[in-house]
Amino acid sequence: MTRPRIAIIGGGFGGLYTAQHLHHAPAQLTLIDRRNFHLFQPLLYQVATGGLSPANIAAPLRAILKHQTNTEVLLAEVSTLDPAARLIHFSDGESLSYDYLVVATGASHNYFGNAHWEQHAPGLKTLEDATEIRRKVLLAFESAERETDPQRRQALLTFVVVGGGPTGVELAGALGEIAHQTLKGNFRRMDPAQAKIYLIEAGERILPPYDPSLSAQAVISLEQLGATVRTRTQVIDIQADHVRLRHQDQEEVLPTHTVLWAAGVQASPLGKILATATGAELDRVGRIKVNPDLTLPNHAEIYVLGDLAHCVGPSGQPLPGVAPVAMQQGTYVAQHLLARLQGQTHPPEPFVYFDKGNMATIGRKLAVVESGKMKVSGFLAWLMWLFIHIVYLIEFGNRVQVVLQWGWNYLTRNRSARLITGANRLPGSTHNQDKIAR
Amino acid sequence: MTRPRIAIIGGGFGGLYTAQHLHHAPAQLTLIDRRNFHLFQPLLYQVATGGLSPANIAAPLRAILKHQTNTEVLLAEVSTLDPAARLIHFSDGESLSYDYLVVATGASHNYFGNAHWEQHAPGLKTLEDATEIRRKVLLAFESAERETDPQRRQALLTFVVVGGGPTGVELAGALGEIAHQTLKGNFRRMDPAQAKIYLIEAGERILPPYDPSLSAQAVISLEQLGATVRTRTQVIDIQADHVRLRHQDQEEVLPTHTVLWAAGVQASPLGKILATATGAELDRVGRIKVNPDLTLPNHAEIYVLGDLAHCVGPSGQPLPGVAPVAMQQGTYVAQHLLARLQGQTHPPEPFVYFDKGNMATIGRKLAVVESGKMKVSGFLAWLMWLFIHIVYLIEFGNRVQVVLQWGWNYLTRNRSARLITGANRLPGSTHNQDKIAR
Numbered sequence: 001m002t003r004p005r006i007a008i009i010g011g012g013f014g015g016l017y018t019a020q021h022l023h024h025a026p027a028q029l030t031l032i033d034r035r036n037f038h039l040f041q042p043l044l045y046q047v048a049t050g051g052l053s054p055a056n057i058a059a060p061l062r063a064i065l066k067h068q069t070n071t072e073v074l075l076a077e078v079s080t081l082d083p084a085a086r087l088i089h090f091s092d093g094e095s096l097s098y099d100y101l102v103v104a105t106g107a108s109h110n111y112f113g114n115a116h117w118e119q120h121a122p123g124l125k126t127l128e129d130a131t132e133i134r135r136k137v138l139l140a141f142e143s144a145e146r147e148t149d150p151q152r153r154q155a156l157l158t159f160v161v162v163g164g165g166p167t168g169v170e171l172a173g174a175l176g177e178i179a180h181q182t183l184k185g186n187f188r189r190m191d192p193a194q195a196k197i198y199l200i201e202a203g204e205r206i207l208p209p210y211d212p213s214l215s216a217q218a219v220i221s222l223e224q225l226g227a228t229v230r231t232r233t234q235v236i237d238i239q240a241d242h243v244r245l246r247h248q249d250q251e252e253v254l255p256t257h258t259v260l261w262a263a264g265v266q267a268s269p270l271g272k273i274l275a276t277a278t279g280a281e282l283d284r285v286g287r288i289k290v291n292p293d294l295t296l297p298n299h300a301e302i303y304v305l306g307d308l309a310h311c312v313g314p315s316g317q318p319l320p321g322v323a324p325v326a327m328q329q330g331t332y333v334a335q336h337l338l339a340r341l342q343g344q345t346h347p348p349e350p351f352v353y354f355d356k357g358n359m360a361t362i363g364r365k366l367a368v369v370e371s372g373k374m375k376v377s378g379f380l381a382w383l384m385w386l387f388i389h390i391v392y393l394i395e396f397g398n399r400v401q402v403v404l405q406w407g408w409n410y411l412t413r414n415r416s417a418r419l420i421t422g423a424n425r426l427p428g429s430t431h432n433q434d435k436i437a438r
Numbered sequence: 439m440t441r442p443r444i445a446i447i448g449g450g451f452g453g454l455y456t457a458q459h460l461h462h463a464p465a466q467l468t469l470i471d472r473r474n475f476h477l478f479q480p481l482l483y484q485v486a487t488g489g490l491s492p493a494n495i496a497a498p499l500r501a502i503l504k505h506q507t508n509t510e511v512l513l514a515e516v517s518t519l520d521p522a523a524r525l526i527h528f529s530d531g532e533s534l535s536y537d538y539l540v541v542a543t544g545a546s547h548n549y550f551g552n553a554h555w556e557q558h559a560p561g562l563k564t565l566e567d568a569t570e571i572r573r574k575v576l577l578a579f580e581s582a583e584r585e586t587d588p589q590r591r592q593a594l595l596t597f598v599v600v601g602g603g604p605t606g607v608e609l610a611g612a613l614g615e616i617a618h619q620t621l622k623g624n625f626r627r628m629d630p631a632q633a634k635i636y637l638i639e640a641g642e643r644i645l646p647p648y649d650p651s652l653s654a655q656a657v658i659s660l661e662q663l664g665a666t667v668r669t670r671t672q673v674i675d676i677q678a679d680h681v682r683l684r685h686q687d688q689e690e691v692l693p694t695h696t697v698l699w700a701a702g703v704q705a706s707p708l709g710k711i712l713a714t715a716t717g718a719e720l721d722r723v724g725r726i727k728v729n730p731d732l733t734l735p736n737h738a739e740i741y742v743l744g745d746l747a748h749c750v751g752p753s754g755q756p757l758p759g760v761a762p763v764a765m766q767q768g769t770y771v772a773q774h775l776l777a778r779l780q781g782q783t784h785p786p787e788p789f790v791y792f793d794k795g796n797m798a799t800i801g802r803k804l805a806v807v808e809s810g811k812m813k814v815s816g817f818l819a820w821l822m823w824l825f826i827h828i829v830y831l832i833e834f835g836n837r838v839q840v841v842l843q844w845g846w847n848y849l850t851r852n853r854s855a856r857l858i859t860g861a862n863r864l865p866g867s868t869h870n871q872d873k874i875a876r
Contacts (some may be wrong), residue, residue, distance in 0.1 A: 036576060036858045053491035055855035063856070072626040074579045075858075094584075127859055138474060142513045146532075186500035188510040303582035417493035418501070420474045420513075421565055 003027050003070075003101035006337060007088055009078055009270065011038050011061045013323050014104030014306030017330025018337075019071055020064075023291035025338055029071040031095060032088070036060055036075050039127065042323055043389065045167060048260075049137070050182070050418035051173035054127045078105075078270060083277050083299055100301050100340075102333055103288075107307035107321060110266035110285060117238040121259035124167060131421060133260060137175065138420050139286060140258045141195075145187045155255035157195040160243050162235050163263030164201030164208070166360040169218055171260055172199040174360035178226030182418070184200040197227040198254065200245065202234045202263075207368065209320065210358050214368040221362040236261075265321055267308050278302065283310045283318065292350030294333055303336075305329035311351065319353050323392075328353060361385045441465050441508075442537035444775060445526055447516055447590030447708065449499045450475050451761050452542030452744030455768025456775075458502075462850055463776055467509040468534060474498055474513050475566065480761055481827065483605060485568035486698075487575070487612035488620070488856040492565045515706060518545075521715050523735055537741050538778075540771055541712060541726075545745035545759060548704035548723060555676040559697035562605060569859060571698060575613065576858050578696045579633075583625045593693035595633040598681050600673050601701030602646070604798040607656055609698055610637040611800035614663030620856070635665040636692065639682065640672045640701075645806070647758065648796050652806040656816040659800040672700075703759055705746050716740065721748045721756065728814070730788030732771055741774075743767035749789065757791050761830075766791060799823045 004027050008015045011033035017032050037058040046052040061073045077091040081101075089095045109123030122132050137159065144156040157179075161172045179195035186192065199206065199222060205215040206229055212294045230247065237244035238259050245252045267286035273284045280288040280296050287310035288296070294309065296302045305311075306326035313319045332351045339348065357371025359381070367381035376384065442465050446453045449471035457469050475496040484490040499511045517529040519539075526534045547561030560570050575597065583593040595617075599610045617633035624630065637644065637660060643653040644667060659666045668685065675682040676697050683690045705724035713720045718734050719727040726734070726747035732747060734740045741751075742762035751757045770789045777786065795809025797819070805819035814822065 036580065036856070052806050053493045053855075054859065055491040055857055060624075060856045062621075066623040073624075074584070076584075101704040127857070131859075141476065146512070146514070183500075186498075418474070418498045419489075419493055419496050419565070421492065421569075 004341065005030065005097065006100045006102065007032065007096060008102040008104065009033075009088070010106060010268075010304060010306070010308075011035070011073075012041070012102035012104060012106050012268075012326065013331045014106075014308075016061070016064065017327050018102050018104070018305070018333050019068070021331050021334030022070070022337060023068055025070060025334075026341055027044075027070060027100075027337075029068075030074055030098075031061060031062060031065065031071060032074045032076055032078065032096075034075070034077045035225065036062070036073075040392075041125070044124055044127075044130050045170045045174060047127065047417070048124055048133040048171065049178060050134055051174070053130065053417045058127060059203055064154060073082070081270075081274055081277050083274075083302060086301070089258035090351045098301075100303070100337060102303045102305070102386035103270060104304070104306045104326065104330070105268035105270045105308055107265040107267050107285075107287075109261055110264035111261070112264060114238075117259075117261070120238045120240055121261040124171070125265075132140045134418070135420050136258055137178070138418055141192055143257075144192075145189050151255070153190060154194070154196070155241065156257055157190070157192070158254065158256040158258070159195060159197045160254060160256050160259045161198065161201060162243075162259065162261050164199055164203070164206030164229070164231065165262060166200065166358075166366075167199070168260075168262035169206055169222065169360050169362060171225045171262060172197055172222055172229075173225055173366070176222065176227045177363045180226050193226070199227055199229045200233050200235060200243075201229070201231045204229065205231055207358075207360060210360075210368065211370055211375050214370055214375055214377060218360065218362060218368050221366045221368075221377070222406070224366075225363050245401060251316040259393075265307065271304075271308050274292065274304070280304075287318070293336060293348050294329060294351050305333055311353075313353055324356060325353055335427075337356060359385050359388065441703055442779065443468065443535065444538045444540065445534060445536035446540040446542065447471075447526070448542035448544060448706075448744070448746075449473070449511075450479070450544050450744060450764060451539065451544060452544075452764035452768045452771075454499070454502070455765050455769050456540050456741075456743070457506070459769050459772030460468065460508070460775060463508060463772075464779055465505075465508060465538075465775075468512055468513045468536075469499060469503065469509060470516065470534075471499060472513070472515045474500070474511075476502060480828075482562055482565075482568050483608045483612060485565065485855070486562055487616060488572055488610065489612070492569065493583070493856045496565060503791040513706070519708075519712055519715050521712075521740060524642065524739070536739075538741070538775060540743070541708060541746060542742070542744045542764065542768070543706035543746055545703040545705050545710045545723075545725075547699055548702035549699070550702060552676075555699070558676045558678055559600065559699040561699040562609070563703075565833075572856070573858050574696055575616070577857055579621060579625070579630055580858075582630075583627050589693070591596070591628060592632070592634070593679065594695055595628070595630070596694035596696070597633060597635045598638060598692060598694050598697045599636065600638045600681075600697065600699050602637055602641065602644030603669070603700060603778050604645065604671065604796075605636055606639070606698075606700035607644055607660065607798050607800060609700060610635055610660055610665045610667075611663055614660065614665045615801045618664050630844045631664070633664070634828075635663075637665055637667045638671050638673060638681075639667070639865045641669065643669055645796075645798060648798075648806065649808055649813050652808055652813055652815060656798065656800060657805050659804045659806075659815070662804075663801045677728065709742075709746050712740075714744070714773065718742075725756070731774060731786050732767060732789050741771045743771055749791075751791055762794060763791055797823050 006027045006029050008031045037060050040057040043057045044329045065071050079091040080089045087095050111117050140156050141220045144153050147153040154158050159175050161168045173227040175197045179192045183192040207215045233245050233247040236246050242253050242255045271286045271288050278299050288304045289310045290304050307321040310318045319325045336348050359369040367385040369381040444465045444467050446469045475498050478495040481495045503509050515529040518527045549555050578594050582591050585591040597613050601605045613635045617630045621630040645653045671683050671685040674684050680691050680693045709724045709726050716737050726742045727748045728742050732741045745759040748756045757763045774786050797807040799805040805823040806815045807819040807822050
């Protein structure tokens with residue numbers, strides 16, 4: 001008797017946790033991803049700001065799953081899905097049949113109808129995004145060193161982060177550290193501490209899902225690192241050398257060459273493909289509305305989870321697109337599938353998210369953490385943040401390296417991964433250099 | 439009184455050592471490089487084979503020199519030189535005047551008139567080269583996993599390294615380890631140990647500058663790692679899916695999708711510019727023939743060193759293009775300049791290279807080392823290799839990280855930096871995938 005095939009699309013937290021919890025399942029698992037590694041996305045901003053190397057936060061999927069003999073990894077891109085025939089079609093023309101399908105392809109940036117902003121304001125979702133942001137930030141300082149006009153220099157030293165969620169807060173904090181601590185003494189013609197860092201948030205306050213007291217604490221911490229927080233401020237245009245902002249009907253142009261986008265996400269395009277093929281409903285950011293057990297209406301053999309799923313929480317709101325939701329959903333789907341493989345037919349308990357809390361770190365030694373009624377900020381919160389991230393990194397064996405790298409960075413206030421790789425175009429200024437790198 | 443300006447072009451071993459040994463010089467130093475980091479090139483092959491991350495072997499020049507107050511770092515590309523006016527012109531239209539000029543821009547690959555081979559057979563000189571080779575090698579295994587035709591699969595699992603010098607030997611050894619140890623158990627449809635690794639050398643033996651007994655030992659070590667050494671074999675053509683070899687008038691076609699080039703270097707193009715401007719002579723690989731004190735004939739204020747210099751050694755042969763030569767020349771030039779800045783006018787002693795020996799490592803626990811009459815191979819040589827490299831890495835503070843990373847890799851037989859970044863084109867086979875990555 002052949003074992004049923006479970007195909008899992010996406011090697012992020014949702015897909016990987018599903019696969020790992022099916023370790024002993026009497027099934028053939030195929031984990032499909034277009035990248036060969038799992039990425040620990042919560043630390044991606046540390047790569048973007050030179051604190052960690054890409055390999056510190058990424059691990060080859062094959063290496064993670066090499067002892068899991070019921071599982072194979074496929075490096076491939078899905079082009080379409082045929083739920084009626086239970087087939088996955090790949091962009092190279094091949095296909096794969098399945099008995100159960102788990103779709104966890106996540107989300108990418110959302111420019112809310114202004115896709116042309118992307119060229120000036122990269123988002124932070126992939127390792128390539130992170131090294132591109134690192135390049136952009138470091139080249140801005142390099143150009144400022146060579147710029148003699150004070151206004152142009154200040155524009156080069158102006159960094160704008162759009163979006164006051166955890167990623168935006170962490171990016172702005174890290175930029176503050178870079179300008180005031182890491183690069184101290186590195187330049188001769190200008191002082192990197194002249195850099196201005198703005199965190200722009202359209203809503204009432206930064207870190208909106210957190211308690212207001214923590215949002216206020218985060219503002220204080222960011223200001224200590226030299227960043228300016230602007231709430232109730234909308235971005236209405238982004239160009240190569242400026243952003244246009246609106247605050248209470250007042251418009252303002254901010255000259256800058258470095259805008260980073262952390263303002264919103266949009267579900268992976270596979271959501272739409274799946275919705276069209278199955279008749280499932282999408283929400284306004286492209287997430288698929290799932291049943292309480294994470295299956296699709298009319299397709300009990302298809303599960304959708306993580307950032308791709310619109311899964312309603314106890315408050316009636318969809319669950320947030322954070323790693324713990326995807327991890328818990330992955331574990332839940334695996335248990336659900338195991339029960340079905342063992343012949344259990346009665347309907348399962350719905351998925352319930354256990355919210356352990358929220359946390360964001362703001363530079364060296366500062367963080368905000370809330371869990372249940374507990375609200376902590378400052379150094380203690382930072383230690384908690386550190387501990388939690390180290391515990392989760394154990395999953396793929398990079399923990400020792402990252403801890404040591406962090407210890408080293410912490411002691412030396414250094415960010416040794418400050419490499420400008422790829423093409424070396426200096427931004428703005430009269431100093432344009434093409435094709436420098438090779 | 440203004441201090442004289444010393445301009446140093448190139449932040450490799452030669453340029454950086456010159457700058458560092460002028461720490462207390464009564465001069466204004468400007469170190470010019472088109473990259474923002476110094477690269478520890480002897481370990482580049484470890485990045486290419488996933489053992490280390492780029493940031494482990496590169497350090498920002500500004501960080502290395504931040505406490506050296508008489509020195510500024512300029513991220514810029516030199517377009518031309520005007521020795522008569524003592525001016526450096528940059529590609530952005532700016533220029534810099536100097537009193538003394540040190541040129542140490544190194545070398546790149548030499549395809550000996552077959553520049554079109556480069557697209558199929560990347561060389562290993564930059565971090566981008568290293569991550570490109572890493573991508574190519576890992577994608578070949580991925581494609582082999584999906585290829586069902588045995589012949590095509592074997593072609594995907596065939597790796598050809600051209601050039602039997604230390605870099606070629608180290609690459610072939612690392613590929614052997616990857617196939618037989620690192621990737622063990624990572625695939626389900628094929629065994630990575632089926633990989634065939636060829637090291638092609640046109641000359642009589644690999645590691646030609648070493649004692650013949652060590653060359654023979656290196657062949658044995660490589661064969662233990664599953665690599666095949668072919669000496670007296672010439673590469674006569676390289677295409678996307680094969681190489682054509684000639685051995686004693688016998689031609690052979692080897693189907694392969696992965697050819698790595700380690701066969702020869704050519705001096706940086708700045709050599710030709712400098713030679714044209716000063717009337718200095720070039721050798722056949724574009725190196726500038728320098729005086730015994732490393733200055734140029736007719737231009738006592740210009741020094742050329744490292745891989746760009748053709749500096750005759752005691753045997754009458756030019757000194758080899760290795761890191762110790764560049765380091766010692768950098769130290770020598772700095773001392774020479776210091777003496778001149780102090781008003782010393784009598785001609786200096788010529789540069790003498792103190793050859794501490796040669797070493798190459800062949801995988802985990804194996805190396806060959808010779809120093810004077812001492813010849814060592816095996817595990818002891820590997821420990822010596824490790825010790826020496828760790829001592830030199832101290833120069834830029836990455837020592838601790840690299841030692842820990844190596845310790846970790848050694849214990850786990852792992853290479854955690856096995857990331858396929860950049861575009862994800864699968865080589866050869868019917869499985870071509872464009873634009874997978876982003």
